[in-house]
Amino acid sequence: xxxxxxxxxLQSIRVFGLWDQPRSIFTWDDVKQRCWxxxxxxxxxxxxxxxxxxVQPEKSEWVKRGALTLHxxxxxxxxxxxxxxxLHADLAEIWSMNWSAEDLLRMGVNFQQIKRCGLNYSIMLxxxxxxxxxxxxxxxxxxALDMRQDELRILFGLEQNEVVSILECQSxxxxx
Numbered sequence: 357x358x359x360x361x362x363x364x365x366l367q368s369i370r371v372f373g374l375w376d377q378p379r380s381i382f383t384w385d386d387v388k389q390r391c392w393x394x395x396x397x398x399x400x401x402x403x404x405x406x407x408x409x410x411v412q413p414e415k416s417e418w419v420k421r422g423a424l425t426l427h428x429x430x431x432x433x434x435x436x437x438x439x440x441x442x443l444h445a446d447l448a449e450i451w452s453m454n455w456s457a458e459d460l461l462r463m464g465v466n467f468q469q470i471k472r473c474g475l476n477y478s479i480m481l482x483x484x485x486x487x488x489x490x491x492x493x494x495x496x497x498x499x500a501l502d503m504r505q506d507e508l509r510i511l512f513g514l515e516q517n518e519v520v521s522i523l524e525c526q527s528x529x530x531x532x
Contacts, residue, residue, distance in 0.1 A: 415432075
């Protein structure tokens, strides 16, 4: 899919230089030909994430283009780009980014994905998320029942039956 974006005069000069004018269109081919990265386009050419999405709305093309890092993920939630599925990040990389549960959700990450990466009770402690945050990510009753009493007590400060009760209440539809 070839998309393009119209440039104003300042953007055109910033992108193509003073001597390569007039140029009013910016395309994905321009990005590829010049080997520009997401970070370069954002930090040096001052394009917004939405503008870059307009130039190339297929996240797979940005991934194939390369030069993306986990540090770019929160800036690319317009797609969203999932660090596990799209960049094959491992559990240590995800934890080291210090993302909140809300950040992970914006990137399309869920509890089952993190669990497949090797998440266990000991590692959950290091994320320092509350039960409500884990629940938003998809931690459910069956996950709580799979854990030992002492693990839940240390992790959430609650007994297993209390954690299960809270999770069951959160999954009930809200009626007004």
